[in-house]
Amino acid sequence: MGQRKGRPLDGILVLDKPAEMSSNKALQCAKRLYFAAKAGHTGSLDPLATGVLPLCFGEATKFSQYLLDADKAYASTFVLGESRTTGDAEGEVLASSDASALTREQLESALAAFRGDIDQVPSMYSAIKHEGQPLYKLARKGLEVERKVRQVRIHVLELRDFRPGTRAEVDVYLECSKGTYVRSIAEDLGAALGCGAYVSALRRTRAGPFTLEHCVSLQTLEALKNNEQLEQMDALLLPADTALDALPMVRLTESGGFYLRQGQPVLVPNAPHSGMVRVALETGQFLGIGEILDDGRVAPRRLIVTGR
Template sequence: MAKRRRGRPVHGILVLDKPIDKSSNWALQVAKAIYNAQKAGHTGSLDPLATGVLPLCFGEATKFSQYLLNANKAYRSTFTLGVTTASGDAEGKVLTAEPAEHISEQQVLAMLDQFRGSIEQVPSMYSALKHEGQPLYKLARKGLEVERKSRRVEIFTLELEAYRAGEYPEIDVYIECSKGTYVRSIAEDLGAALGCGAHVSMLNRTGAGPFVASQSVSLAELQVLRDREAFDELDALLQPVDQALGHLPAVTLSEAAVDYIKQGQPVMVPKAPSDSEFKLYSEQGSFLGIGELNDDGLVKPRRLIATN
């Protein structure tokens, strides 16, 4: 007999405004407890220093968390020039501190050009990437360093929003980038290119895939609802599961085809898209999951949500 899960069968995506100085997993566990949810998972870690958009998947939404993990991201960040740290952000030990008041706003603007478009990045030792099963940041905290291969990422937007002069100038930047981009690496590489060093002193994620900051909710707001046991209001804050898949085309199935798909059987769909995968819906508009074409041109289920 299968073990019965504790908690409520909650399904959907919570766009959480992650607080500073807390890990993504800590935030996940608190949100899961507030919702008293049976199952939950996050969609890629934000550093403790970072705040902002952290989509959390509940229940059936966890089946599609990979799509948010692979989605483009957007950030606002502050880089402090003239100071380098072991981790590339404000949490790390200061390695060097040399006044950089000679670095002008014009120099920064000119140097940003080389960090737009397709660039190579070497992941930080303080990233969550794994080496022989161990996250790099755990090795780094032991004083160890291993060779990392550079990775190609896309920087779609890199704008200078503010420049504050001083002994250690601060610059505010807005970044839109592909998955796997490390903002701390941009800061470190920019500092190296300017010849003064730099680190991330503030990081706020403003977007993850289709989700943006205006949709986000804080843990404090959630706790107020939980204290009132307002579970209907909590559930109303969840985004539909298929919102994570907004980039995929949609296919509507007939009632008969839905029955076959639910049994794992392929069906004929006139004018089915040739995309590698697509969203499946019933004629009533219910989201069923993801499908794909088989070698015979039939639509087969790839990943379905559990329905009553």
């Protein structure tokens, strides 16, 4: 096998994804700027959306599933009184109506139905794949396929602002489980109110442990690259285990770490009784993820390779 082109970088970059750019394009831009050998993103954001997009470099890609499975938070603006093919501002108008009679009370009442566990049918303009093809690619060809209903959980759904009018605008904030489609909430809300609705703005404010405060823009990276400030760029990468903050940490002696790296379960005093754990040496060096066995030992599950 040939050498992978690029630098063997490890870590997580929390990118503030720009609007009108696919998640994959944003990933490729960051990968090129870093000249990184290996990188992956942690679940797509719509091109229309901006905000928190964690990118995993090198060994951190082993833990991207934990970010894929993590809860997310969004700030969004819905336009009421119009429905569009895509459920967002990029689509063509399907139907229009006058939303000027809508009151804040009606909105609050309708939003209540979307809190807790709800069923959603993913949009044809989502990135879910059907026989290897993203649905949005099929939709753009004028095709429609049956989508399975999926249950998602909306932990928080707040009405932040309401601007009445023929095309009323609503600002909402929501915290939700993975796989939640904000466009579907807008469309279903529009249907419940009988006036249609679509998403005009969407910003992801949190993904797992990462928030907008962790975010770096492509412009910042480009400026550092142009000034050949590679060390400052690398310093923006967060350690791989920051994706796993929700997991308890266990620390091993040097010899315990040696045996774990050989694939052997090891005994750790005062470890949790069950579940997945982060594993590090007593020196602080992160080793990867382990699982507590029935006899209390920690078995290796996903270890990072060091000293490449």
